[in-house]
Amino acid sequence: MISFTRWTTVEEVVEIPLAFPEFTYSLTPIEKLPSVLDNKEYFTDVLGAVTKISDALPLRPRSQQVHTMKRTVTVCDESGASLDVTLWGERATSFPAEQLHKDGQHSPQIVIFVGTLVRGYAGTISLSGGSSCKWYINPDVPEAKKLIASMKSVHQPVAHAPQVKYSEPRTSVAEHRKVSDIKYLHPFKNKKVEWLVTVKIMKIDKSWWYESCKKCFRTTRPHGNTYKCSNPTCSTISAPSPRYKLVIIAGDETGDTEFVMFGRIAQRLIKKTVDALIANNPPGFIPDEITRLLEKVFTFNVCFTENTISSGNVSFQVNTIVAEIDDGNPIPLTPVGSQSSSAVLSHHAGTSVECTPEKDSDFTLPSP
Ligand SMILES: [Zn+2]
Incomplete structure:
Protein backbone atom coordinates (compact mmCIF):
# COMPACT_ATOMS: atom_id res chain seq x y z
CA MET A 1 0.00 0.00 0.00
CA ILE A 2 1.08 3.58 -0.54
CA SER A 3 0.73 6.22 2.10
CA PHE A 4 0.54 9.83 0.92
CA THR A 5 1.92 12.51 3.20
CA ARG A 6 2.28 16.25 2.79
CA TRP A 7 5.77 15.66 1.45
CA THR A 8 4.72 13.20 -1.21
CA THR A 9 5.15 14.32 -4.80
CA VAL A 10 3.45 12.61 -7.70
CA GLU A 11 5.15 12.39 -11.03
CA GLU A 12 3.75 10.78 -14.16
CA VAL A 13 6.02 8.18 -15.75
CA VAL A 14 5.09 7.83 -19.40
CA GLU A 15 7.45 5.01 -20.33
CA ILE A 16 6.76 2.14 -17.95
CA PRO A 17 10.09 0.62 -16.85
CA LEU A 18 10.49 -3.03 -17.82
CA ALA A 19 11.09 -4.03 -14.24
CA PHE A 20 7.81 -2.48 -13.08
CA PRO A 21 5.91 -5.26 -11.29
CA GLU A 22 2.60 -6.44 -12.70
CA PHE A 23 1.54 -7.72 -9.31
CA THR A 24 2.20 -5.95 -6.05
CA TYR A 25 1.50 -7.72 -2.81
CA SER A 26 2.99 -8.54 0.54
CA LEU A 27 1.50 -11.81 1.70
CA THR A 28 0.52 -12.67 5.26
CA PRO A 29 0.10 -16.43 5.87
CA GLU A 168 -29.59 -12.05 5.39
CA PRO A 169 -31.10 -8.69 4.59
CA ARG A 170 -32.49 -7.07 7.66
CA THR A 171 -36.22 -6.76 7.63
CA SER A 172 -36.75 -4.55 10.65
CA VAL A 173 -35.36 -1.14 11.41
CA ALA A 174 -34.68 -0.05 14.99
CA GLU A 175 -37.40 2.20 16.37
CA HIS A 176 -37.15 4.95 18.95
CA ARG A 177 -38.17 3.91 22.46
CA LYS A 178 -38.15 5.43 25.91
CA VAL A 179 -35.97 3.70 28.53
CA SER A 180 -39.03 2.56 30.51
CA ASP A 181 -40.43 0.97 27.33
CA ILE A 182 -37.46 -1.37 26.96
CA LYS A 183 -36.00 -2.01 30.39
CA TYR A 184 -38.95 -4.09 31.62
CA LEU A 185 -39.23 -6.16 28.43
CA HIS A 186 -38.54 -9.87 28.47
CA PRO A 187 -34.85 -10.13 27.46
CA PHE A 188 -35.23 -13.63 26.06
CA LYS A 189 -38.26 -12.80 23.92
CA ASN A 190 -36.54 -9.65 22.71
CA LYS A 191 -33.15 -11.19 22.12
CA LYS A 192 -31.31 -9.29 19.38
CA VAL A 193 -34.13 -6.77 18.92
CA GLU A 194 -32.63 -3.32 18.43
CA TRP A 195 -34.02 -0.01 19.58
CA LEU A 196 -32.96 3.59 19.42
CA VAL A 197 -32.85 5.44 22.73
CA THR A 198 -31.85 9.02 23.46
CA VAL A 199 -30.28 9.13 26.90
CA LYS A 200 -28.18 11.33 29.15
CA ILE A 201 -25.09 9.72 30.71
CA MET A 202 -25.45 9.89 34.48
CA LYS A 203 -22.86 7.55 35.93
CA ILE A 204 -19.74 5.80 34.70
CA ASP A 205 -18.41 2.62 36.23
CA LYS A 206 -14.84 2.84 37.53
CA SER A 207 -13.77 -0.25 35.66
CA TRP A 208 -13.59 0.90 32.04
CA TRP A 209 -11.38 -1.68 30.34
CA TYR A 210 -10.38 -5.32 30.59
CA GLU A 211 -7.69 -7.67 29.40
CA SER A 212 -9.11 -9.31 26.30
CA CYS A 213 -8.08 -12.35 24.32
CA LYS A 214 -6.52 -11.22 21.05
CA LYS A 215 -8.33 -13.91 19.18
CA CYS A 216 -11.91 -13.87 20.48
CA PHE A 217 -12.12 -10.67 22.61
CA ARG A 218 -13.32 -12.49 25.70
CA THR A 219 -11.68 -11.97 29.07
CA THR A 220 -8.23 -13.45 29.37
CA ARG A 221 -6.75 -14.26 32.79
CA PRO A 222 -3.24 -14.53 34.24
CA HIS A 223 -1.78 -17.97 33.58
CA GLY A 224 1.75 -18.45 34.87
CA ASN A 225 3.71 -15.56 33.43
CA THR A 226 1.32 -15.12 30.49
CA TYR A 227 -2.49 -15.07 30.00
CA LYS A 228 -5.07 -17.68 29.07
CA CYS A 229 -8.45 -16.97 27.44
CA SER A 230 -11.41 -17.77 29.71
CA ASN A 231 -13.46 -18.96 26.75
CA PRO A 232 -13.15 -22.77 26.90
CA THR A 233 -13.55 -23.18 23.12
CA CYS A 234 -10.69 -20.72 22.56
CA SER A 235 -8.24 -21.10 25.50
CA THR A 236 -5.63 -19.10 23.59
CA ILE A 237 -2.50 -18.52 25.64
CA SER A 238 -0.91 -15.21 24.74
CA ALA A 239 -0.25 -11.69 25.93
CA PRO A 240 -3.53 -9.88 26.70
CA SER A 241 -4.87 -6.97 24.68
CA PRO A 242 -6.50 -4.18 26.70
CA ARG A 243 -10.02 -3.43 25.39
CA TYR A 244 -12.63 -0.87 26.33
CA LYS A 245 -15.62 -2.07 28.30
CA LEU A 246 -17.40 1.07 29.35
CA VAL A 247 -20.34 0.49 31.69
CA ILE A 248 -22.59 3.51 32.15
CA ILE A 249 -25.90 4.39 33.71
CA ALA A 250 -27.91 6.58 31.39
CA GLY A 251 -31.53 7.51 31.08
CA ASP A 252 -34.31 9.77 29.87
CA GLU A 253 -37.33 11.28 31.64
CA THR A 254 -38.92 7.83 32.04
CA GLY A 255 -36.05 6.12 33.87
CA ASP A 256 -32.48 4.94 33.64
CA THR A 257 -30.63 1.70 33.05
CA GLU A 258 -27.20 0.20 32.41
CA PHE A 259 -25.50 0.36 29.01
CA VAL A 260 -22.26 -1.35 27.99
CA MET A 261 -19.93 -0.26 25.20
CA PHE A 262 -17.04 -2.32 23.92
CA GLY A 263 -13.92 -1.74 21.89
CA ARG A 264 -14.27 0.55 18.94
CA ILE A 265 -17.78 1.72 19.85
CA ALA A 266 -16.38 3.11 23.12
CA GLN A 267 -13.39 4.52 21.29
CA ARG A 268 -15.69 6.47 18.97
CA LEU A 269 -17.16 8.15 22.01
CA ILE A 270 -13.92 8.67 23.94
CA LYS A 271 -11.84 9.54 20.85
CA LYS A 272 -8.70 8.08 22.36
CA THR A 273 -7.35 4.58 22.15
CA VAL A 274 -7.58 2.44 25.25
CA ASP A 275 -3.78 2.02 25.24
CA ALA A 276 -3.26 5.79 25.35
CA LEU A 277 -5.63 6.20 28.30
CA ILE A 278 -4.11 3.32 30.25
CA ALA A 279 -0.62 4.72 29.67
CA ASN A 280 -1.55 8.23 30.80
CA ASN A 281 -3.66 7.48 33.88
CA PRO A 282 -2.94 5.81 37.22
CA PRO A 283 -4.67 2.45 37.79
CA GLY A 284 -8.18 2.74 39.18
CA PHE A 285 -8.60 6.29 37.91
CA ILE A 286 -11.34 7.21 35.43
CA PRO A 287 -9.64 9.38 32.79
CA ASP A 288 -10.98 12.86 32.07
CA GLU A 289 -11.70 11.82 28.49
CA ILE A 290 -14.29 9.47 29.96
CA THR A 291 -15.72 11.58 32.78
CA ARG A 292 -16.34 14.45 30.37
CA LEU A 293 -19.06 12.25 28.84
CA LEU A 294 -21.15 12.77 31.99
CA GLU A 295 -24.33 14.81 31.42
CA LYS A 296 -23.97 14.40 27.65
CA VAL A 297 -26.91 13.18 25.63
CA PHE A 298 -26.62 10.56 22.90
CA THR A 299 -28.85 8.52 20.69
CA PHE A 300 -27.73 4.90 20.78
CA ASN A 301 -28.80 1.81 18.90
CA VAL A 302 -29.07 -0.83 21.64
CA CYS A 303 -30.10 -4.41 22.33
CA PHE A 304 -30.14 -6.56 25.47
CA THR A 305 -26.72 -7.97 26.37
CA GLU A 306 -26.52 -11.74 26.55
CA ASN A 307 -25.42 -11.28 30.14
CA THR A 308 -28.87 -9.91 30.94
CA ILE A 309 -30.28 -13.39 30.53
CA SER A 310 -27.47 -15.27 32.27
CA SER A 311 -26.90 -12.83 35.14
CA GLY A 312 -30.41 -11.42 35.58
CA ASN A 313 -28.96 -7.91 35.65
CA VAL A 314 -30.68 -5.79 32.99
CA SER A 315 -28.08 -4.25 30.73
CA PHE A 316 -28.10 -2.98 27.14
CA GLN A 317 -25.28 -3.23 24.70
CA VAL A 318 -24.61 -0.15 22.57
CA ASN A 319 -24.32 -1.30 18.94
CA THR A 320 -23.98 2.09 17.30
CA ILE A 321 -23.69 5.69 18.41
CA VAL A 322 -26.31 7.30 16.21
CA ALA A 323 -26.00 10.93 17.32
CA GLU A 324 -24.82 13.27 20.02
CA ILE A 325 -27.57 15.64 21.11
CA ASP A 326 -26.61 19.16 22.13
CA ASP A 327 -29.34 21.32 23.70
CA GLY A 328 -31.97 19.13 22.10
CA ASN A 329 -30.39 19.42 18.65
CA PRO A 330 -28.59 16.51 17.09
CA ILE A 331 -24.95 17.15 16.19
CA PRO A 332 -24.43 15.33 12.92
CA LEU A 333 -21.90 12.55 12.97
CA THR A 334 -19.54 12.56 10.06
CA PRO A 335 -18.87 9.22 8.49
CA VAL A 336 -15.16 8.78 7.80
CA GLY A 337 -13.90 6.20 5.37
CA SER A 338 -15.93 4.78 2.58
CA GLN A 339 -16.60 1.34 1.22
CA SER A 340 -13.81 -0.25 3.19
CA SER A 341 -16.35 -1.98 5.25
CA SER A 342 -16.82 -5.01 7.34
CA ALA A 343 -18.84 -6.54 10.02
CA VAL A 344 -18.59 -4.54 13.20
CA LEU A 345 -19.23 -7.01 15.86
CA SER A 346 -19.60 -6.42 19.47
CA HIS A 347 -18.30 -8.80 22.00
CA HIS A 348 -19.03 -9.18 25.61
CA ALA A 349 -16.39 -9.74 28.23
CA GLY A 350 -17.73 -13.05 29.37
CA THR A 351 -19.91 -14.10 26.48
CA SER A 352 -19.84 -13.25 22.85
CA VAL A 353 -22.84 -11.22 21.80
CA GLU A 354 -24.12 -12.05 18.38
CA CYS A 355 -25.10 -8.98 16.49
CA THR A 356 -25.98 -8.27 12.93
CA PRO A 357 -22.97 -7.04 11.02
CA GLU A 358 -23.11 -3.42 10.11
CA LYS A 359 -21.26 -1.42 7.59
CA ASP A 360 -18.00 -0.31 9.05
CA SER A 361 -18.31 3.39 8.66
CA ASP A 362 -16.35 4.96 11.41
CA PHE A 363 -18.23 7.78 12.99
CA THR A 364 -16.36 10.58 14.61
CA LEU A 365 -18.00 12.94 16.98
CA PRO A 366 -17.17 16.56 16.31
CA SER A 367 -14.87 18.09 18.89
CA PRO A 368 -16.66 20.17 21.51
ZN1 LIG B 1 -10.10 -16.32 23.28
Missing part, protein backbone atom coordinates in the same frame (compact mmCIF):
# COMPACT_ATOMS: atom_id res chain seq x y z
CA ILE A 30 -3.42 -17.36 7.07
CA GLU A 31 -2.10 -18.60 10.43
CA LYS A 32 -0.41 -15.23 11.06
CA LEU A 33 -3.62 -13.21 10.56
CA PRO A 34 -4.54 -13.02 14.28
CA SER A 35 -1.43 -10.88 14.83
CA VAL A 36 -2.79 -8.16 12.52
CA LEU A 37 -6.40 -8.37 13.74
CA ASP A 38 -8.18 -5.00 13.63
CA ASN A 39 -5.05 -3.24 12.41
CA LYS A 40 -6.39 -0.31 10.42
CA GLU A 41 -3.00 1.22 9.61
CA TYR A 42 -2.04 -1.37 7.03
CA PHE A 43 -3.93 -3.44 4.55
CA THR A 44 -3.38 -7.17 4.46
CA ASP A 45 -2.74 -9.33 1.38
CA VAL A 46 -3.52 -13.03 1.41
CA LEU A 47 -3.10 -15.87 -1.07
CA GLY A 48 -5.46 -18.85 -1.17
CA ALA A 49 -7.18 -21.45 -3.29
CA VAL A 50 -10.91 -20.76 -3.69
CA THR A 51 -13.12 -23.42 -2.09
CA LYS A 52 -16.51 -21.67 -1.95
CA ILE A 53 -18.17 -18.58 -3.39
CA SER A 54 -21.48 -17.16 -2.23
CA ASP A 55 -23.93 -15.05 -4.19
CA ALA A 56 -23.75 -11.29 -3.82
CA LEU A 57 -26.73 -10.38 -1.68
CA PRO A 58 -28.03 -7.06 -0.44
CA LEU A 59 -27.57 -6.39 3.25
CA ARG A 60 -28.82 -3.43 5.21
CA PRO A 61 -26.22 -2.41 7.76
CA ARG A 62 -27.45 -1.21 11.11
CA SER A 63 -26.16 2.29 10.64
CA GLN A 64 -27.34 2.83 7.09
CA GLN A 65 -30.62 3.44 5.36
CA VAL A 66 -29.48 1.85 2.12
CA HIS A 67 -28.56 -1.67 1.19
CA THR A 68 -25.04 -2.66 0.38
CA MET A 69 -24.00 -5.81 -1.47
CA LYS A 70 -22.09 -8.54 0.28
CA ARG A 71 -20.36 -11.64 -1.05
CA THR A 72 -18.21 -14.19 0.78
CA VAL A 73 -15.35 -16.00 -0.93
CA THR A 74 -13.78 -18.85 1.03
CA VAL A 75 -10.16 -19.74 0.37
CA CYS A 76 -7.73 -22.22 1.89
CA ASP A 77 -3.97 -22.60 2.06
CA GLU A 78 -1.73 -25.64 1.59
CA SER A 79 -2.39 -26.86 5.11
CA GLY A 80 -6.15 -26.71 4.51
CA ALA A 81 -6.66 -23.73 6.83
CA SER A 82 -9.80 -21.96 5.64
CA LEU A 83 -10.53 -18.22 5.52
CA ASP A 84 -13.59 -16.18 4.56
CA VAL A 85 -13.06 -13.02 2.55
CA THR A 86 -16.08 -10.73 2.63
CA LEU A 87 -16.43 -8.40 -0.32
CA TRP A 88 -18.63 -5.34 -0.04
CA GLY A 89 -20.48 -3.06 -2.43
CA GLU A 90 -19.06 -2.85 -5.93
CA ARG A 91 -16.32 -5.31 -4.95
CA ALA A 92 -19.00 -7.94 -4.20
CA THR A 93 -20.73 -7.49 -7.56
CA SER A 94 -17.62 -7.16 -9.73
CA PHE A 95 -15.93 -10.31 -8.39
CA PRO A 96 -15.88 -12.79 -11.31
CA ALA A 97 -17.75 -15.45 -9.33
CA GLU A 98 -19.34 -17.27 -12.28
CA GLN A 99 -16.10 -17.65 -14.18
CA LEU A 100 -14.20 -18.80 -11.10
CA HIS A 101 -16.93 -21.26 -10.21
CA LYS A 102 -16.86 -22.68 -13.74
CA ASP A 103 -13.06 -22.89 -13.98
CA GLY A 104 -12.90 -24.18 -10.42
CA GLN A 105 -14.78 -27.36 -11.32
CA HIS A 106 -11.65 -28.81 -12.94
CA SER A 107 -8.61 -27.01 -11.58
CA PRO A 108 -7.56 -25.09 -8.46
CA GLN A 109 -8.30 -21.36 -8.64
CA ILE A 110 -5.71 -19.28 -6.83
CA VAL A 111 -6.52 -15.74 -5.77
CA ILE A 112 -4.38 -13.08 -4.12
CA PHE A 113 -6.60 -10.62 -2.32
CA VAL A 114 -4.81 -7.34 -1.64
CA GLY A 115 -5.93 -4.29 0.35
CA THR A 116 -8.12 -6.11 2.88
CA LEU A 117 -8.67 -5.57 6.60
CA VAL A 118 -8.49 -8.41 9.13
CA ARG A 119 -11.53 -8.86 11.36
CA GLY A 120 -12.37 -11.21 14.20
CA TYR A 121 -15.73 -12.46 15.35
CA ALA A 122 -16.36 -15.12 17.99
CA GLY A 123 -12.88 -16.55 17.63
CA THR A 124 -13.03 -16.62 13.82
CA ILE A 125 -10.78 -14.47 11.69
CA SER A 126 -11.99 -13.16 8.34
CA LEU A 127 -10.92 -10.57 5.79
CA SER A 128 -12.99 -7.62 4.75
CA GLY A 129 -12.64 -6.21 1.25
CA GLY A 130 -14.03 -2.78 0.46
CA SER A 131 -13.11 -0.27 -2.21
CA SER A 132 -9.40 -0.67 -1.42
CA CYS A 133 -9.54 -4.38 -2.15
CA LYS A 134 -8.23 -5.82 -5.40
CA TRP A 135 -7.58 -9.37 -6.52
CA TYR A 136 -5.24 -11.25 -8.82
CA ILE A 137 -6.72 -14.47 -10.17
CA ASN A 138 -4.26 -17.25 -10.99
CA PRO A 139 -1.39 -14.75 -11.12
CA ASP A 140 1.85 -15.83 -12.70
CA VAL A 141 3.89 -15.56 -9.50
CA PRO A 142 5.95 -18.19 -7.61
CA GLU A 143 3.72 -18.32 -4.52
CA ALA A 144 0.62 -19.02 -6.64
CA LYS A 145 2.40 -21.69 -8.68
CA LYS A 146 3.53 -23.41 -5.51
CA LEU A 147 -0.01 -23.45 -4.12
CA ILE A 148 -1.50 -24.70 -7.43
CA ALA A 149 1.04 -27.55 -7.46
CA SER A 150 0.18 -28.61 -3.93
CA MET A 151 -3.58 -28.29 -4.50
CA LYS A 152 -3.73 -30.27 -7.76
CA SER A 153 -3.84 -33.69 -6.13
CA VAL A 154 -6.45 -32.67 -3.54
CA HIS A 155 -8.55 -30.36 -5.71
CA GLN A 156 -12.27 -30.24 -4.96
CA PRO A 157 -14.63 -28.38 -7.30
CA VAL A 158 -15.33 -24.83 -6.12
CA ALA A 159 -18.63 -24.90 -4.23
CA HIS A 160 -21.51 -22.49 -4.31
CA ALA A 161 -22.07 -21.37 -0.71
CA PRO A 162 -25.42 -20.26 0.62
CA GLN A 163 -25.20 -16.93 2.44
CA VAL A 164 -24.87 -17.46 6.14
CA LYS A 165 -27.71 -16.72 8.52
CA TYR A 166 -26.56 -13.40 9.90
CA SER A 167 -25.99 -11.84 6.51
